[in-house]
Amino acid sequence: MxxxxxxxxxxxxxxxxxxxxxxxxxxxxxxxxxxxxxxxxxxxxxxxxxxxxxxxxxxxxxxxxxxxxxxxxxxxxxxxxxxxxxxxxxxxxxxxxxxxxxxxxxxxxxxxxxxxxxxxxxxxxxxxxxxxxxxxxxxxxxxxxxxxxxxxxxxxxxxxxxxxxxxxxxxxxxxxxxxxxxxxxxxxxxxxxxxxxxxxxxxxxxxxxxxxxxxxxxxxxxxxxxxxxxxxxxxxxxxxxxxxxxxxxxxxxxxFGYIDGTRFLSDSGEHVHYTPLANGSTFWQFEFVSVHIGGTNDVHNDSFSAIADTGTSLMLLHSEVAKLYYDAVPGAQYNYTTSGGIWTYPCHTLPALPDFELGFANGFVVTVPGRYMNYSVFPYAEDTCVGGLQVIPDDDPQILGDVFLKSVYAVFDAGEAQIGFAKKDLD
Missing domain, CATH: 2.40.70.10 (Acid Proteases)
Known part of the structure; x- marks a missing residue:
């Protein structure tokens, strides 16, 4: 925040x-x-x-x-x-x-x-x-x-x-x-x-x-x-x-003060994958390098900066990344008319929402399940839903809020100026 x-x-x-x-x-x-x-x-x-x-x-x-x-x-x-x-x-x-x-x-x-x-x-x-x-x-x-x-x-x-x-x-x-x-x-x-x-x-x-x-x-x-x-x-x-x-x-x-190995898949050999924080950042800001949409071969490779924020429910990413995702969602549209610009889609597509994957330079990939990618029903139409991924202007920092953080075990390591993620069993 x-x-x-x-x-x-x-x-x-x-x-x-x-x-x-x-x-x-x-x-x-x-x-x-x-x-x-x-x-x-x-x-x-x-x-x-x-x-x-x-x-x-x-x-x-x-x-x-x-x-x-x-x-x-x-x-x-x-x-x-x-x-x-x-x-x-x-x-x-x-x-x-x-x-x-x-x-x-x-x-x-x-x-x-x-x-x-x-x-x-x-x-x-x-x-x-x-x-x-x-x-x-x-x-x-x-x-x-x-x-x-x-x-x-x-x-x-x-x-x-x-x-x-x-x-x-x-x-x-x-x-x-x-x-x-x-x-x-x-x-x-x-x-x-x-x-x-x-x-x-x-x-x-x-x-x-x-x-x-x-x-x-x-x-x-x-x-x-x-x-x-x-x-x-x-x-x-x-x-x-x-x-x-x-x-x-x-x-x-x-x-606080320790990593709980029972909360991620350590028993199956999984470990915490670390990424350094951005130089000079006062927030928990770091880079990821690729985006992949489940069920397709679309991969976007670049260098993206993002902030991990428990104080935001949604993921807010740049327009080309959001469009890449919603291009894979049947019936999705960027709704300008009643909401001033927000990604929506027919609610009947919910079971088919694709996974959203973010890749890091260390080789780790975070998978946000498709079932997490829905946020709510559109207030103006009960058969329309609002996505958990929305657009932030391209000159603003990208934000990985709770839709992302629910998908991983996260370590906020101030001593080493890094943030780490590990796979866990999802509810």
Whole structure:
């Protein structure tokens, strides 16, 4: 979730987008690659889910473009307006609202107050609803009650303003306090306590805050404070974390400080295949070199740069790559009329959606199954579906969101400045 900043204005903030993905803590049974038990504490928090939620592909695409691109077609925006050391740890990754997001219960303060937050590899700020949040913004969200923490310390003159690329924002005051992230305890971590949040946060009652895990992006605290990511990495046995998102499932997990060999096909000889991060990148940005569409011989060979972002549901790729895929989908069309430009296709083609394959210079190929390539029914026609792969302008970075990340076991290795992928059994 990319961020920028602009002067604050004390009027209601525009909507902030939340797509895809983070986690809820579930009872853990954590084992290392040698089978030994490496974590004993477990936490379970029931999520405030909406069983009637139906993903909206047009809204998801509009939000994703606003997040990562300044070029959102006016018609698409109108369509959206018309609708919406020696430490380690594990957090369960539970799908909420049809894989729209994955939430995790993270503890803040002393004693820990657990909130359902959204782990975001596309941003660096850690902010939560708090006892400072305006009553009209809190609604049914849980809050971090600062006075209940024995170790909460205000940062002198500390303020923060986060404005995301879609123009939405939040702001508040800065504190330091303890964080429990899957049994990894981070003391004196920078926590941003919200005073006001944007409308979409208010309406999404599942989410109590954002937990940024970008590679080296500074946070938006003033005066400048260390990111939680920079405080976390030295505590870990290995300076890395892993992501195993699971399609419509509560069986996924984030792990911190270790690679869980039981979560990918290590027993069959599979290993993690690494790709270096782009030089100077503050995001988890890397290159892939080829695209292959299952069931055809079409192969596109080039050098593509992409960002792995748990905070985006969709894959956003350049127009020629998207067209290559949808040329293999019967009846697919780039719908300009009612949605401002979005790939759709007849829903009856769903069983025949081809796989989407991305190749890396190290020889590894990630296969996104065809069944993951569908995102939702088109809001304006029940017999039309919206794809999980959409277009981002060719001069913007490509984004590999949860549609991609559900297909692999992913290792975010800050120590070696690389990202790794391995094959796993898919739900």
């Amino acid at each position: 990319a961020t920028n900043i602009s002067p604050i204005c004390f009027i209601p903030f525009l909507i902030f987008l939340l797509f895809g993905a983070l986690v809820q803590a579930i009872p853990t049974n954590n084992h290392g690659t040698d089978g030994s038990n490496i974590a004993s504490r477990s936490i379970k928090v029931d999520l405030k889910t909406n069983p009637n939620y139906v993903p909206n592909g047009v809204a998801a695409y509009a939000h994703a473009l606003k997040k990562w691109s300044s070029k959102t077609p006016g018609e698409l925006a109108e369509s959206l307006a018309a609708m919406g050391g020696s430490m380690f740890g594990e957090l369960g990754a539970t799908s909420v609202k049809g894989d729209r997001e994955f939430l995790s219960s993270v503890g803040f303060g002393t004693p820990f107050q657990f909130l359902d937050v959204y782990l975001d590899t596309g941003s660096s700020d850690v902010w939560v609803y708090s006892s400072l949040t305006q009553a009209e913004d809190v609604g049914n969200h849980s809050t971090w009650v600062i006075a209940h923490s024995k170790t909460a310390t205000p940062v002198e003159n500390g303020t923060w303003i986060v404005q995301y690329s879609d123009g939405s924002a939040a702001y508040g005051k800065v504190f330091t306090d303890s964080i429990n992230l899957g049994d990894v305890i981070i003391d004196k971590a920078t926590i941003e306590a919200a005073i006001s949040v944007s409308d979409e946060f208010i309406s999404d009652e599942d989410i109590d805050g954002i937990f940024g895990l970008a590679y080296s992006l500074p946070n938006r605290a003033s005066p400048q404070q260390p990111t939680v990511m920079s405080a976390l990495l030295p505590l870990l046995s290995q300076p890395l974390f892993t992501i195993d998102l699971r399609h419509n499932s509560s069986n996924g997990a984030y792990t």
